[in-house]
Amino acid sequence: MDLVPNLQVFEALGGALLGAGGRVLLRNGGFIQLDMELERRQAEPVEEGGSNKGGPRGTKKLSRKEHKMMNVIAKQMNVEISQRPSEWAVIWGPSLSTGTPKRDLKKMCDPPPVEIRQYENKMFSAMRFLDPAHAAIAKADLSGRDFAELQTMYVGFLGGEPPLESIEAASPFKVGLPEGLELIPEFISEEEEENILKTLVPEDLNGLGQSLKRRWVRHFGFDFDYDTNNVDTTKPSAYAEFPKCVSPVVERLVEKNIVRKKPEQITLNHYLPGQGIPPHVDTHSPFEEPILSLSLKGSVVMDFRDGIRHSAIILPRRSLLVMKGESRFLWTHGIANRTFDVLLDVDEGVTARPREPRLSLTFRLLKENKVCNCRFPFMCDSQKGKITSENASNLEDNLVHQVYEDIAQHFSSTRHTPWPKIKEFVQNLGQSDVLLDVGCGNGKYLQLRGSCCEVGTDMSTGLLSICRSTKNAEVLKSNCLMLPFKNNTFDAIICIAVLHHLSTKERRLQAVNEIFRTLRPGGQALIYVWAKNQEVDETKSVYAQKQDVKTTSNDLAADSKQDILKNYTFLPVHNRESDFPHNDMLVPWIKGSTDKSEVHHRFYHVFNQGELEDLILEIVPQPSIIDSYYDQGNWCARFQKTHV
Amino acid sequence: MKLFTHNMLTSKMIRNVQVGYPLKLCASEVKITPTDFRPGFLSKVIPKIDWTVLVEAVNSVGNTEPLPPALAEDYDKNDDFLRKAHHALFEIEIEVITGEMECPETGRKFPIQNGVPNMLVNEDEV
Numbered sequence: 001m002d003l004v005p006n007l008q009v010f011e012a013l014g015g016a017l018l019g020a021g022g023r024v025l026l027r028n029g030g031f032i033q034l035d036m037e038l039e040r041r042q043a044e045p046v047e048e049g050g051s052n053k054g055g056p057r058g059t060k061k062l063s064r065k066e067h068k069m070m071n072v073i074a075k076q077m078n079v080e081i082s083q084r085p086s087e088w089a090v091i092w093g094p095s096l097s098t099g100t101p102k103r104d105l106k107k108m109c110d111p112p113p114v115e116i117r118q119y120e121n122k123m124f125s126a127m128r129f130l131d132p133a134h135a136a137i138a139k140a141d142l143s144g145r146d147f148a149e150l151q152t153m154y155v156g157f158l159g160g161e162p163p164l165e166s167i168e169a170a171s172p173f174k175v176g177l178p179e180g181l182e183l184i185p186e187f188i189s190e191e192e193e194e195n196i197l198k199t200l201v202p203e204d205l206n207g208l209g210q211s212l213k214r215r216w217v218r219h220f221g222f223d224f225d226y227d228t229n230n231v232d233t234t235k236p237s238a239y240a241e242f243p244k245c246v247s248p249v250v251e252r253l254v255e256k257n258i259v260r261k262k263p264e265q266i267t268l269n270h271y272l273p274g275q276g277i278p279p280h281v282d283t284h285s286p287f288e289e290p291i292l293s294l295s296l297k298g299s300v301v302m303d304f305r306d307g308i309r310h311s312a313i314i315l316p317r318r319s320l321l322v323m324k325g326e327s328r329f330l331w332t333h334g335i336a337n338r339t340f341d342v343l344l345d346v347d348e349g350v351t352a353r354p355r356e357p358r359l360s361l362t363f364r365l366l367k368e369n370k371v372c373n374c375r376f377p378f379m380c381d382s383q384k385g386k387i388t389s390e391n392a393s394n395l396e397d398n399l400v401h402q403v404y405e406d407i408a409q410h411f412s413s414t415r416h417t418p419w420p421k422i423k424e425f426v427q428n429l430g431q432s433d434v435l436l437d438v439g440c441g442n443g444k445y446l447q448l449r450g451s452c453c454e455v456g457t458d459m460s461t462g463l464l465s466i467c468r469s470t471k472n473a474e475v476l477k478s479n480c481l482m483l484p485f486k487n488n489t490f491d492a493i494i495c496i497a498v499l500h501h502l503s504t505k506e507r508r509l510q511a512v513n514e515i516f517r518t519l520r521p522g523g524q525a526l527i528y529v530w531a532k533n534q535e536v537d538e539t540k541s542v543y544a545q546k547q548d549v550k551t552t553s554n555d556l557a558a559d560s561k562q563d564i565l566k567n568y569t570f571l572p573v574h575n576r577e578s579d580f581p582h583n584d585m586l587v588p589w590i591k592g593s594t595d596k597s598e599v600h601h602r603f604y605h606v607f608n609q610g611e612l613e614d615l616i617l618e619i620v621p622q623p624s625i626i627d628s629y630y631d632q633g634n635w636c637a638r639f640q641k642t643h644v
Numbered sequence: 645m646k647l648f649t650h651n652m653l654t655s656k657m658i659r660n661v662q663v664g665y666p667l668k669l670c671a672s673e674v675k676i677t678p679t680d681f682r683p684g685f686l687s688k689v690i691p692k693i694d695w696t697v698l699v700e701a702v703n704s705v706g707n708t709e710p711l712p713p714a715l716a717e718d719y720d721k722n723d724d725f726l727r728k729a730h731h732a733l734f735e736i737e738i739e740v741i742t743g744e745m746e747c748p749e750t751g752r753k754f755p756i757q758n759g760v761p762n763m764l765v766n767e768d769e770v
Contacts, residue, residue: 393767432688434652452679452734453689455649457763464760474646476761482657482770484754484763486665489652 062144062154066092070156073124080159085132088158089113089139090124093147097123099340099352100147108147109138117165118350120342126162165350177311178304180289180325184258187320188249193296199245200268201297201359215275220246220266222366227532227583227608229283231265233366242266246361249294253363258322259290263363271300271335273355279305279334282364284372285382290324292363298356301341304331314343317358329374378569386570387584392503398564399571399586399603400501401459407600408462410591412442421631422496423448425526425638433491438480438515439498443467446475457483480511485518493518493525497634499612500530500605503584508605509618516619519641524626527616528634532580532606565601573601580606612637645761647701648733651693653761655747655754658769666697667745667754669704675737675759676708681730687720690729702732 094100113127139155222231295315377383440456456475467473586601628637655664
């Protein structure tokens with residue numbers, strides 16, 4: 001792929017240097033983006049050495065702790081710690097890991113240091129003072145003091161010069177900015193910015209616009225639908241007219257030939273410090289290139305990614321970002337959820353820059369024919385494959401049934417505890433009530449009430465034989481689309497975590513219809529499906545909690561079934577660190593221990609809120625929904641087949 | 645597979661099959677596992693059973709005492725009858741190594757292996 005950096009951008013930025021891992025250097029008082037993914041690292045444990053008796057604060061405990069920390073620093077920096085004051089001091093605490101800007105650290109010392117060096121992933125900063133006596137003052141002032149909750153500062157002296165800040169990765173042009181990306185600084189004046197902020201940002205954001213999990217948004221022209229990542233051009237937004245304060249900007253876009261016509265859609269995003277936007281590519285077919293983003297109020301670092309390539313750019317306030325070509329169609333763009341960015345400032349060197357509230361206006365041009373012919377078919381909704389009634393069955397065979405056969409044993413070992421609400425439903429049944437468990441898996445909901453009036457079905461031979469061998473449960477093999485039972489047979493049916501493996505709406509409806517058909521009048525069914533939203537009422541689902549444990553790889557490349565998966569490249573693979581951005585996707589199953597793990601990809605259609613109820617209400621004659629709720633990352637519904 | 649389950653099974657999902665019930669049972673290996681006899685429970689289950697189909701299933705399994713051909717009028721008070729029903733419905737576990745159930749209309753066979761019937765039909769059969 002062509003990696004020629006866009007010279008216009010560099011000129012616009014006053015000459016920017018790019019490097020691998022998303023490093024950006026701006027010469028004119030700008031910064032370098034150093035690393036998006038700083039891990040807060042704890043000190044390595046060190047063995048008790050000879051203790052430094054009588055530190056500057058005099059307390060034995062402080063002196064011992066300080067000695068330890070200094071040992072850690074000496075090791076990590078490869079510089080000796082000096083017992084006597086020297087011009088170089090080192091401080092444990094305020095650092096890149098804690099997001100402390102250099103200027104804040106400077107203010108903590110009187111007299112201030114003349115130079116500060118900070119390091120990626122390190123909990124310490126080195127400070128050079130004009131005189132060793134100044135360093136001694138700093139140590140006396142700061143050592144043992146708290147600088148943040150439960151964070152104590154320790155100060156020591158260095159026996160030599162600390163390493164230079166690592167900007168080797170910023171060596172230019174290893175990974176350039178994505179092709180087609182352009183930044184126009186000062187696209188609007190300060191007065192225009194003020195005017196927009198005054199008009200568009202109410203003091204109280206509550207109850208206005210649309211509150212997404214991580215940010216506040218409002219749409220003008222047409223609403224952007226986050227479920228489909230598309231706009232419905234037949235329905236203008238409640239804010240159909242663009243606000244007046246934006247008019248000069250829109251006109252300037254056309255005047256300067258940045259766009260060939262006026263944009264029809266604007267999304268206003270308001271980000272608080274700590275808020276970001278997940279990496280995404282704007283859907284190809286509804287929007288022309290370029291996509292434009294105007295930054296106001298605060299600056300932020302935006303990340304661009306294409307596979308392992310990572311680039312980053314600082315979006316200063318009042319600048320306009322223009323995404324065309326690869327940067328529009330191929331690279332994802334996103335903003336990390338963090339309270340500070342780590343940058344390389346030409347004056348200050350590597351430093352943290354706290355985020356400020358930021359407003360952005362995204363301008364989009366609607367595509368009339370809604371067809372995209374870009375060069376990246378695998379990223380393109382117009383060109384990539386789709387799930388159809390023709391390939392749905394094959395898809396489920398390959399990406400659901402076969403996978404469960406492959407992981408049956410491991411899957412079963414992770415599924416032993418019945419969920420309380422389902423258990424309750426089953427145990428509330430009478431002894432002679434006949435229960436069907438559609439998609440019974442390893443049978444964890446069978447034999448919960450000591451009655452033999454029940455049967456389970458599943459597609460996986462492996463799981464069915466586990467049902468037999470562990471509890472001798474009554475089970476049979478069948479597909480939920482065609483249940484082999486007479487009409488009006490069961491007093492109760494449960495169908496837990498099954499429908500989300502069906503790949504088209506028609507098939508999901510067919511399965512619900514089969515449940516309805518085999519249910520006797522008056523009988524009740526309980527259905528659980530995976531929710532797109534894994535966090536409701538601020539309670540993370542078990543799945544979302546598990547995401548905190550990093551998996552070895554989510555890469556399709558790790559799956560041994562490459563020949564099968566290549567037919568399904570149009571399905572995005574869920575990245576465990578984010579929400580489900582799409583409804584139809586592949587979710588990796590990691591089998592085995594970390595050193596010998598295998599990745600298997602299962603197909604999921606995750607449900608929107610209300611989608612399950614809508615499906616049930618399509619059944620004729622319409623059943624009555626008794627209860628619907630959210631439980632453990634699932635949407636759940638209980639319905640009754642009413643007497644005719 | 646228990647005969648209780650057989651009593652509910654149909655091959656109706658196959659294209660052009662009108663009723664698909666009952667499935668013709670052919671068992672080559674039968675396992676009998678005693679379970680608790682609960683008369684009150686059974687008298688509630690029996691109304692849910694197609695008795696004729698159960699009688700036929702018991703006959704086809706062989707190796708066991710035949711059931712009365714018709715439901716006794718006072719079956720819920722007839723202990724002997726309930727015991728027989730209990731035995732047929734829940735104690736008879738059919739495990740077929742090379743056996744099957746058969747669709748009465750198309751002759752399509754559904755194998756039973758290690759107690760698990762395979763009722764899967766291909767999507768081109770429906």
